Amino acid sequence: MFSAFCRYHYDISNSRLHQYIEEGNEAGLLISCVASATNLWALVMDAGTGFSSQVYEDWIMEQWDNRFYITSIAGTTNGSSLVVMSKGTPYTQQAYKVSEYFPYNWINRKWKEGFHVTSMGTAGNRWVVVMSRNAGYSDQVVELDFVYPSEGIHRRWESGYRITSCAGTPNQVAFILSIPKRRPMDEAQETLRTSAFPSDRMVKEKWAKKLCINSVCYGRTKC
Known part of the structure; x- marks a missing residue:
């Protein structure tokens, strides 16, 4: 999915987060991904999400009854969290797991x-993984490591998998790679690793190649 209208913001404090969300909504943008580091937020908003509306609340069960489903989730080290729930997704049911360790057995x-895993987030050393029915994937795998798993990701790409979720703690990083039931034409994917949020130049270079931001996370990438 590539949208000609996308915004990203980073280093957002809790007090300003809803202001940025409201400004984006007024411009016709909805949240496509969110991440947090050092108690600040990074936010990507897109006109091409395919969602019809969103809520940003922590009463998940009630919103499931209203056919909103979790599409992005992240937490800060000081305990704040942002759960983005969207209407217009293909999902029919969801479950989530909060754990002090990566919940691979639960995922399996x-x-x-x-x-299938559709969202992941962390808060300090705690993980949250969201899984959905009717996610549109035929198969899915996990790459979990203490550093960026470059070899594993490239091997999965060669087999037709693409990164659909990622999250990291100070000690580990996890990538979910999936094979869609309906594979798009000329699909390509790249990862961009930096010590700070990517510069405007880096992002715009990727946009010029018809690549859009699919996932954002903060975490450990090297020893």
Whole structure:
């Protein structure tokens, strides 16, 4: 998915977060991904999400009843969290797991029940993984490591997988790679690793190549 109208913001404090979200909504943009580091937020808003509306609340069960589903999630080290729930997704059911360690066994059980990972986030050393039914994937794998798993990701790319979620703690980084049931034409993917949020020049160079931001996370990338 490539949108000609996309904004990104970073180093946003809790007090200014809703201001940026409201300004984006007024411009016809909805959140496509969110991440947090050092108690500040990074936010990507896009006109091409395909969602019809969003809420940004922490009463998840009630919103599930209203057919809103979790599409982005992130947390800060001081305990703040942002859960983005959207209407207009293909999902039919969701489950989530909060854990002090990466919940691979839980993910494996949910795969067998027909769920796929659709969002991940961290807060300090804690993980949250969101899995959905009818996510549009035929297969999914996890790359979990203490550093950026370059070899594993390139091997998965060669087999047709693409990164659909990522998250990191100060100690580990996890990537979810998926094979869609309907594979788009001329699909390409790249990762961009920097010690700070990518510069405007870096992002615009990728946009010029018809690449759009799919996921953002902060975490450990090297020893």
